[in-house]
Amino acid sequence: MNRHHSKLTSQLWVGALAITIGLIFLFDNFGLVEARDIMRFWPVIFIAIGAVKIVQGRSVPSYFVGGVFIAVGAMMIAHKLGLVYFRMRDWWPVFLIVIGIAVLLKAWYRRLPQGSSEVTDQSDTINAMAILGGYRHRDDSQNFLGGEVTSVMGGVELDLRHASIQNEATLDFFVLWGGVELKVPSDWQVVVQSVPILGGVDDRSYAAPGSNKKLFIKGMVLMGGIEIKN
Known part of the structure; x- marks a missing residue:
């Protein structure tokens, strides 16, 4: 992927997000939609960030970080829809596990000496x-x-x-x-x-x-x- 495509991808995501949020509040002002009902799906931002990271990524650690963002966003949305029970205070230790895995992937990917900073x-x-x-x-x-x-x-x-x-x-x-x-x-x-x-x-x-x-x-x-x- 060339740099112009990557730049365009990032700007498309940010621009689309800004337009979407603006339209939601505009339609809410005219009574066409209820912004509160739609904005409860704000975790989709995590999914967007993860998607951008995967699209622009060129390494295993980058794909992993992007996948984590997508997974967290998807779980939070599923919770709001009543499909699963998901509370961040119950699952916060998973982030420590994710950090550990990311560090291991980094060490494996780069073949760095152990403990090197x-x-x-x-x-x-x-x-x-x-x-x-x-x-x-x-x-x-x-x-x-x-x-x-x-x-x-x-x-x-x-x-x-x-x-x-x-x-x-x-x-x-x-x-x-x-x-x-x-x-x-x-x-x-x-x-x-x-x-x-x-x-x-x-x-x-x-x-x-x-x-x-x-x-x-x-x-x-x-x-x-x-x-x-x-």
């Missing part, structure tokens, strides 16, 4: 994940292609100042209640294409005049932040 390599692609913790990564690849960064209630520090790209590279972010600090070389142009929802992307990087190397930032930022600097 700081990584330096020369891989052309990266796959960084921080869940309720921190992750530091430095990549010195001279043919950097991009990768995937996930931060869920955690922090990621990504240092690419000694890396180089031939023409273009793409980093796909999923940030939920977390933060990411990204450091890039001064000869890279950063193009932000991510979709922030109650969050933000602060690009403080400076590209030298005439630079033709571009790093595309895409993905979704939910109640979190990404800071980009040199």
Whole structure:
């Protein structure tokens, strides 16, 4: 999937959600529908987030995180329909299990040494994940292609100042209640294409005049932040 398709997918989901909510309240004002009856299905937002994560994902951990969001949203909707009995206070330990599985998948996927939280390599692609913790990564690849960064209630520090790209590279972010600090070389142009929802992307990087190397930032930022600097 190319970066333009991924960007369009994220914007379609966010735009469709905003239009749907607006129409619900508009029709409620004219007495055509009852907004309270419809808005009780708000957990569909979790399903939408999970779907976007799976569509944009390029690794097993990403598909797993997306599947968890979809499962939680589906269970909450089924509960509201009276199909199952589901209370978050009963099921919260499952989230600890999910976090553990995600960490194991990450370790298996990347083949990292056990207990490692700081990584330096020369891989052309990266796959960084921080869940309720921190992750530091430095990549010195001279043919950097991009990768995937996930931060869920955690922090990621990504240092690419000694890396180089031939023409273009793409980093796909999923940030939920977390933060990411990204450091890039001064000869890279950063193009932000991510979709922030109650969050933000602060690009403080400076590209030298005439630079033709571009790093595309895409993905979704939910109640979190990404800071980009040199």
